[in-house]
Amino acid sequence: MPETNVAEELISLLRLEREAIRSAEFSDLIALSDRKERAMAALTKPDRGRVEQIQALARENQVLLASALEGVRAAQARLKVIVAAAKGFDSYDREGRPQPIRRGSADFERRA
Numbered sequence: 001m002p003e004t005n006v007a008e009e010l011i012s013l014l015r016l017e018r019e020a021i022r023s024a025e026f027s028d029l030i031a032l033s034d035r036k037e038r039a040m041a042a043l044t045k046p047d048r049g050r051v052e053q054i055q056a057l058a059r060e061n062q063v064l065l066a067s068a069l070e071g072v073r074a075a076q077a078r079l080k081v082i083v084a085a086a087k088g089f090d091s092y093d094r095e096g097r098p099q100p101i102r103r104g105s106a107d108f109e110r111r112a
Contacts, residue, residue: 007050010039014057021064 020028088102
């Protein structure tokens with residue numbers, strides 16, 4: 001395969017990777033990763049313009065992946081708070097001592 005076609009294939013794969021990240025199709029990234037590795041291995045002497053374009057797309061995808069990971073971590077943290085709140089919470093009694101209030105206990109009263 002000519003060098004230009006290999007570079008174009010790699011650029012196309014990076015664009016597909018970007019779309020997979022943006023649409024949260026993370027399972028697609030594994031297959032794309034294998035294809036990118038093969039394309040990079042076949043790329044021997046790309047011209048400078050293509051290298052810069054490939055680097056820019058790769059950096060953009062890296063930023064998108066980092067943002068997606070940050071979003072997943074934020075969602076996990078939020079879910080952890082929600083689950084903990086559903087189980088109950090800690091309060092203080094009149095003496096200032098910590099007192100757990102758990103759902104389903106006699107201390108838990110729901111008011112409308």
